[in-house]
Structure formats: C-alpha cells, structure tokens
Amino acid sequence: MKVSEALEISRKIAEDVEKAVNRIAGSREAGVTVAMGKDGTPTKKIDRIAEDIALKILREHDLKIITEESGVVGDGETIVALDPLDGTFNASRGIPFYSIALCFSKTEALGGMFFAYVRDLASGTEYHSDGKSYRNGERIKVSETDDVRCNAIIYYPDRIYPFRRIRVFGSSALEICMVADGTFDCFIDIRKDGNGRGYLRVFDISASLFIARNAGAEISSLDGDDLWKKRFTMDERFRILVSGKNLHEKLLDVL
Amino acid sequence: MKVSEALEISRKIAEDVEKAVNRIAGSREAGVTVAMGKDGTPTKKIDRIAEDIALKILREHDLKIITEESGVVGDGETIVALDPLDGTFNASRGIPFYSIALCFSKTEALGGMFFAYVRDLASGTEYHSDGKSYRNGERIKVSETDDVRCNAIIYYPDRIYPFRRIRVFGSSALEICMVADGTFDCFIDIRKDGNGRGYLRVFDISASLFIARNAGAEISSLDGDDLWKKRFTMDERFRILVSGKNLHEKLLDVL
Numbered sequence: 276m277k278v279s280e281a282l283e284i285s286r287k288i289a290e291d292v293e294k295a296v297n298r299i300a301g302s303r304e305a306g307v308t309v310a311m312g313k314d315g316t317p318t319k320k321i322d323r324i325a326e327d328i329a330l331k332i333l334r335e336h337d338l339k340i341i342t343e344e345s346g347v348v349g350d351g352e353t354i355v356a357l358d359p360l361d362g363t364f365n366a367s368r369g370i371p372f373y374s375i376a377l378c379f380s381k382t383e384a385l386g387g388m389f390f391a392y393v394r395d396l397a398s399g400t401e402y403h404s405d406g407k408s409y410r411n412g413e414r415i416k417v418s419e420t421d422d423v424r425c426n427a428i429i430y431y432p433d434r435i436y437p438f439r440r441i442r443v444f445g446s447s448a449l450e451i452c453m454v455a456d457g458t459f460d461c462f463i464d465i466r467k468d469g470n471g472r473g474y475l476r477v478f479d480i481s482a483s484l485f486i487a488r489n490a491g492a493e494i495s496s497l498d499g500d501d502l503w504k505k506r507f508t509m510d511e512r513f514r515i516l517v518s519g520k521n522l523h524e525k526l527l528d529v530l
Numbered sequence: 531m532k533v534s535e536a537l538e539i540s541r542k543i544a545e546d547v548e549k550a551v552n553r554i555a556g557s558r559e560a561g562v563t564v565a566m567g568k569d570g571t572p573t574k575k576i577d578r579i580a581e582d583i584a585l586k587i588l589r590e591h592d593l594k595i596i597t598e599e600s601g602v603v604g605d606g607e608t609i610v611a612l613d614p615l616d617g618t619f620n621a622s623r624g625i626p627f628y629s630i631a632l633c634f635s636k637t638e639a640l641g642g643m644f645f646a647y648v649r650d651l652a653s654g655t656e657y658h659s660d661g662k663s664y665r666n667g668e669r670i671k672v673s674e675t676d677d678v679r680c681n682a683i684i685y686y687p688d689r690i691y692p693f694r695r696i697r698v699f700g701s702s703a704l705e706i707c708m709v710a711d712g713t714f715d716c717f718i719d720i721r722k723d724g725n726g727r728g729y730l731r732v733f734d735i736s737a738s739l740f741i742a743r744n745a746g747a748e749i750s751s752l753d754g755d756d757l758w759k760k761r762f763t764m765d766e767r768f769r770i771l772v773s774g775k776n777l778h779e780k781l782l783d784v785l
Binding site: 453 | 625627652687689696700708713
C-alpha cells in the first residue's frame, strides 16, 4: 500500500468518525457500556460507533487490523493498528479532548510502520507522518529544551517531580502528538498494574510514536529500551518516555 | 447591585474577552511576557488583552475589583474578584481549555458572594450561580458517589492514590465547575511552595467555589476548615478539596 492511499483512507475514516462521535459526545447514551472489548476493557456505545465506521472502511482493503474493541480482523499483509476513539471518558462527558489514531505497518513489529495518522476529533486538528511529521500539513518538531523543569504530561505522578507544569488530558495518542509538535516537552506513562505491567496498548500509542519519532523525539521504555521491535499484538503493554533528544537521558535519570 | 445586573455585566465581559482571546490563542504573540502581574507571576500578552477588556467594562460600575494582573482597582462597596484568563498556558498554546471567572461579593469575605460566573472560552459553555447553580442555564449538581475510587482532578499527585482516573487540565476555575456539574467527583489542590503556602489565589477559585457550593459541593481546606471567612486579598493562597458531600470526609482521610 502506498503512503498516499494510507493517508486517503485515514482521512476518510477520521472525518466520518468525527461526525458520528460528535453527534453523541457528552450525551448519556455515549457512555453506556455495550460489550466487553477484546482488550478486556468495557466498550462504550461511542467506542462502538467509532469502530464500526472505521472497520467498515478498512475492510474494503486487504489489511490485517488490530483494534481495541474487536481484536484482530482480516489477514492482509499490511497491518493497521486502530484506536477508533482514544479518550472515551472525555468524549462521553463532552470534554473536548479525544482522538482517533491509526497506523500502517509493513511488518508485525512497530519498526515496520510507514504511515501514521492522529486526529483531534473535537478540534479537527490533524497529525500525520509519512517519514516526516505534520500538523495540519505543516512540518512539526519536538522541543529542544534540556531543562527538566519542563512542561510534562505524566500518567500519573507518584511523588514530587521537578517539572514546571504537569498536565493529564486523557488521550495519550493526542498527548504524544503534542510532544511531537513541541507544545509539551515530554510524555511519560509510569503506571503499572499489580503484575508490573503497563496500561498503554499498542493501538493507543503506535501511531503517535511514529509521528513523534519522525518529529525528532527520542522514545523508549522507562529503562531506556528501544520499542521498535515490539509487536502488534493485543496483549503487549507499555510504560514509556517520549521527549526531545536533549531531555531524554535526563528524564530517565529523574524517573 | 442586583443579581440580574451582575449576570448582564459578566456575560458582556465574557463574550468580549472570548472574541479577543480566541483571535490570538495558539499564536506565538499570545505567550509573550508583557509585564509582571501584581500577583507576582508574569503577565502574558493574552492575559493583558483579557484583563483590559474586563476592567474597561467593570470600571463603568461602582465596584472594588481584585484581579490577577492589576491588583486592586476602584473603591466601590461591591467587591469583584476577577480572573480574566484562567489557563493562560493552554490559551497561549492553543489547547482548548481556558476560562474567565468573576464573582461579586457584598463583603470582604468569600462568604459575602452573591453571584459568580465562569465561562469556558474555548467552547462557550457558561456556568453561573445566583444561589442556585447553572450550566448553560440548566440546573447542575455534584456527583453523589461515596467511592474514593472516583474521577479526580488533582494538582499534583505526589504518591499513589486510590482514584479511578486522574485529570489535570490546567484551568482550576473550569475544573471546579466540572465538579459542580458532576463531570468529575472531586477537585483537589495539595501543592505548596517552600513555605508551605498553596498556589491558588482568591480570583482563581472564588467564583467556581460559589458555583460548586450552590450545586451541593462540600468545600474545605485540606484540614477540613471552612473557607468562607477567607478574604478577597492579593496575598491569600489556598490548598483545597471540593467534592460531593458523600465523598468529602473520605477524601480528607485519603489526603
């Protein structure tokens, strides 16, 4: 599949999902649980609406799709990781901070990605990367700060950090893109469950990681390990640090 | 001053500030520091624009105004506490979460408030209270949950808490209103500086506290003390807990 085709498909999906989601965002109906997702979290009505629209379009193409609610669908050579609605809580409460994220990969590993797309469904702001990264068509790059007294997004602070400012908006795909474009200096997710596993799934973050990397970000696990050999599977979980190159080592020391 | 007049003035200010602020929100110009505010924090250009518009309208009336950038202005009997732009960082970066807050009081103490107004300047959502509290004209009330595994806004977590979900959006006036209308279960600010003083100023929170109280919220310091005898002064600082009544005592224990 060509990059131009991936962009065209992504944009069509995002526009259709945006219309449908915004029709019920903030309504009581939006947040009704309709099923249990294949990822083990409850599927809300607004998630289902978003995924149905996205899958209908994706299934017109020869793809293997990995998605939050339905798991793995199709058996094409090109892999698509899809989060049809990232920030379900916000969308269902009418908080204008939720997105759709999808990426295309030639291989089963994150390193095989060749195209990624994230759209802020409340504002319509569009991020994508074809190797270079863009916000509404304009090239973006990460911040160059080397000062840990920085503007951080962190899930969740568990002690006092040196950060100047902390934010938690509730859509990691969009928040990682806001590191890609320099709005924030870093995105950190240190959460772990009782077994020490992280919370982020592959479809939550792969698209935005590709966008951030191609905007100059350094990306790693909390131990500093590379993530690009990780695979597009339902059961992978991540704890990650995304920042500019001048800050990455310093943040690893802080965390 | 009558409540109807306070609403009319507030709405006129908010509409004018909204137009002006949204014209430069997200631009480089918005975040340029133009002076040092009377509160001791830098005044950005976007703050100055908002305050100039608000003060021009307020000064047509016989008021004593306490405001972030200019300090105390006028010597009328009715006191107005004004935050012309709460969420300056967000506004200057184009993140759609910033507000204007103002309240009217018969006395020098927070307990003298008789009208409060908060407007989400990105979405236009309007909160006000005249003794009852409203969101876009519809009565609102706080959540009734008694489960500490709740949806919390907290500046900033400094250890692991039992909350189900944590958010930090960056406009406390608006976030306290989102507790008033039940979108979130609590708002907590535990931050303190080297001298143990909080960060919230009187104009940051008084309007939204009045709205939250009249929507059924319990409001206190982190020690459980009443805040209504606190005075409208530039140097007061707050560390607070706002939640529904069923949750308040439990949260005081957790904090």
